[in-house]
Amino acid sequence: MKVVFLENVLNIATAGEVKTVKDGFGRNFLLPRKLAAIASPAVLKQLEEQEKALAKKEARLEAQSAQLGESLNGITVAVGVKVGTQGRLYGAVTNARIAEELAKVVGHEVDRRRVLLVDPIKQLGTYQVEVRFSNGVSATINVEVREAGKAEA
Numbered sequence: 249m250k251v252v253f254l255e256n257v258l259n260i261a262t263a264g265e266v267k268t269v270k271d272g273f274g275r276n277f278l279l280p281r282k283l284a285a286i287a288s289p290a291v292l293k294q295l296e297e298q299e300k301a302l303a304k305k306e307a308r309l310e311a312q313s314a315q316l317g318e319s320l321n322g323i324t325v326a327v328g329v330k331v332g333t334q335g336r337l338y339g340a341v342t343n344a345r346i347a348e349e350l351a352k353v354v355g356h357e358v359d360r361r362r363v364l365l366v367d368p369i370k371q372l373g374t375y376q377v378e379v380r381f382s383n384g385v386s387a388t389i390n391v392e393v394r395e396a397g398k399a400e401a
Contacts, residue, residue: 257284309382317381320350325353336371342368346363372394377389
């Protein structure tokens with residue numbers, strides 16, 4: 249029996265793959281659980297259209313992330329922190345805090361996992377931080393860590 253897999257089946261096939269399976273396995277396991285459908289010309293055409301739509305959507309998202317990465321390259325994000333008497337920070341500036349401040353500049357939410365920070369920042373100053381949007385698209389931003397009262401100035 250030739251089937252088109254609708255979902256990933258561990259150690260058997262991935263979604264969208266066309267395979268020949270034993271009749272009993274297909275009738276008793278795959279079809280009732282809607283893990284696969286019989287490979288008819290209509291189902292194959294529908295699968296092809298879904299793949300085209302998915303490719304178009306991925307290309308659009310890639311273009312958007314490239315445009316966003318290009319616009320963010322080189323901008324400066326100010327982060328205000330509490331500072332002790334000797335100029336040491338209370339706590340540290342993490343990638344989550346940088347993503348939060350970057351979201352205010354950009355206008356929409358930025359995932360903290362996209363901000364590539366090797367170690368948390370523990371001193372005042374300006375640091376270059378990479379923000380990765382997709383596989384090939386990244387931007388380098390400047391993060392300026394200042395005293396809380398001076399961050400807005």
